[in-house]
């Protein structure tokens with residue numbers, strides 16, 4: 371019998387999708403006063419994928435969802451719920467989750483979006499785990515997807531170097547053995563709205579109305595956010611590990627929100643985890659907000675790093691502030 375609490379839910383399929391179009395740090399040097407050396411040393415980012423005009427958040431979600439369902443061996447009709455964490459859905463309404471539902475033919479699922487910035491996937495996973503624990507759902511499709519580059523101020527070097535676009539999906543179902551979600555925790559503190567916010571809505575062409583008043587872009591005080599992130603990530607990680615009935619030493623992989631390598635390194639150090647146990651893909655994608663954790667989990671699995679039976683700890687932090695963490699045995 372493995373150490374730790376008995377899981378209620380389990381991830382049985384993962385899928386991702388992101389735009390083909392790549393923007394490197396060298397490309398950014400032509401747009402704003404920056405350089406590859408600054409971006410690499412201060413953030414860990416080398417390149418990011420950028421959406422092209424006409425591509426929508428739902429397009430990437432649908433591809434990620436189909437891949438996750440195929441791996442899970444679960445038909446779309448068997449889904450009871452679709453929960454999408456996003457702050458950059460296609461339209462102000464309806465929820466982008468309903469567009470995914472229609473496209474994949476999940477006619478028995480209730481579908482809704484969750485707005486929790488970079489913590490969107492974790493909030494959605496929390497919801498899925500809770501629904502399954504309460505016997506309100508058997509199979510839940512959980513997604514984190516973000517097209518932040520259309521709502522980025524491309525004249526602000528403090529933010530435009532950070533973000534990339536992507537979607538990730540996970541099929542969550544009832545756990546049957548010791549593999550699954552051992553813990554998932556979330557939290558919010560609305561006192562810090564001024565440090566990270568965006569007024570406008572929508573990434574489809576209809577969203578351009580919001581752009582007319584110039585209030586459609588992300589505003590962030592990066593330095594202050596950084597300080598809060600490191601503190602909260604440590605606290606949340608410890609809470610998630612404790613709720614899982616484990617110690618930090620039991621964690622095989624830290625797969626955190628990929629916002630900044632320095633934030634991640636500080637978090638790992640505070641948890642006593644060596645960097646060899648930290649999975650990083652920020653250099654390829656930048657900060658993809660709510661897509662970052664499913665994208666990193668997906669790559670950790672595909673590359674054979676995160677193996678069956680291993681325990682991963684994930685922690686996230688984003689605007690709101692919002693935060694969350696999960697301990698999952700694969």
Ligand code: ACO
Pocket residue numbers: 403404405408409412413487488527528529531566591592593594595596599629630633657659687688689
């Ligand atoms: N290129 C070159 N120089 C730059 C750049 C750039 N792209 N951006 C800022 N600088 C300069 C600044 O102007 C400043 O110059 P000065 O000292 O002459 O005034 C200097 O670099 C240092 O700026 P800081 O903002 O203090 O740099 P910092 O080390 O804090 O790094 C960063 C900035 C990368 C944004 C960091 O603060 C960060 O990652 N913050 C957290 C972001 C995050 O996690 N957000 C939450 C999730 S996002 C979401 O929820 C949507």
